[in-house]
Amino acid sequence: MTTEKKKPIVLNGPSGSGKSFLLRHLMKKYPGKFSFSISHTTRQPRKGEKHGVHYYYVSKEKFQELKDDNQFIEHATVHGNMYGTSIQAVRDVQSQGKIAVLDVNIDGALSISKTDLKPRLMFVKPPSWELLEKRLRGRNTETEEQIETRLNTAKKEMKWVEEHSDFYHHIIINDNVDNAIQQLSDILEEDLD
Numbered sequence: 001m002t003t004e005k006k007k008p009i010v011l012n013g014p015s016g017s018g019k020s021f022l023l024r025h026l027m028k029k030y031p032g033k034f035s036f037s038i039s040h041t042t043r044q045p046r047k048g049e050k051h052g053v054h055y056y057y058v059s060k061e062k063f064q065e066l067k068d069d070n071q072f073i074e075h076a077t078v079h080g081n082m083y084g085t086s087i088q089a090v091r092d093v094q095s096q097g098k099i100a101v102l103d104v105n106i107d108g109a110l111s112i113s114k115t116d117l118k119p120r121l122m123f124v125k126p127p128s129w130e131l132l133e134k135r136l137r138g139r140n141t142e143t144e145e146q147i148e149t150r151l152n153t154a155k156k157e158m159k160w161v162e163e164h165s166d167f168y169h170h171i172i173i174n175d176n177v178d179n180a181i182q183q184l185s186d187i188l189e190e191d192l193d
């Protein structure tokens, strides 16, 4: 059976807004329907993360080599680490009949929107600034300095989305998990059959 390629989904949102959390829930609710396109990064793996599963962890030199070879559809430096997504990684997921999930920053979303991949662009918003800070701290994965940096970046991202809300097809308010997952399920209904 020939099926139409499913549109990749792009989730933007400040650090701590719950992108990974929501994706985890969505993937659990619809097993086998989604797959991350595996990105390259120069950042160190966090506890439990695996090479070739969560990211391809590469040196700065190797990253530069791939970049020079135009293998990335987007690449960005965030908090001193380099991240990149190859177009082939997205197509690989589509070829498996799955919805490719792209967890990229705003620059990445802008670049992807210019390709022929026709992504669904979404922004995950925390219900309040206080809750964003609380969740980010509650995650216990960053130092105080890193948290401050992320909160500063978050301020800029929240301002950006206010000024460019037309760029996104959907804004997901991550208040309670059931509501947010229902919103995502409704948006993706045609691709989840």
Ligand SMILES: Nc1ncnc2c1ncn2[C@@H]1O[C@H](COP(=O)(O)OP(=O)(O)OP(=O)(O)O)[C@@H](O)[C@H]1O
Residues within 6 Å of the ligand: 013, 014, 015, 016, 017, 018, 019, 020, 021, 022, 135, 136, 138, 139, 174, 175, 176, 177, 180
């Ligand atoms: N709806 C929710 N209800 C309760 N807790 C949540 C909810 N969404 C996210 N969290 C919690 O908030 C914290 C931050 O979420 P998460 O790590 O998914 O953020 P993120 O947007 O993926 O951040 P980063 O960009 O840094 O990877 C996590 O500890 C997560 O469990």
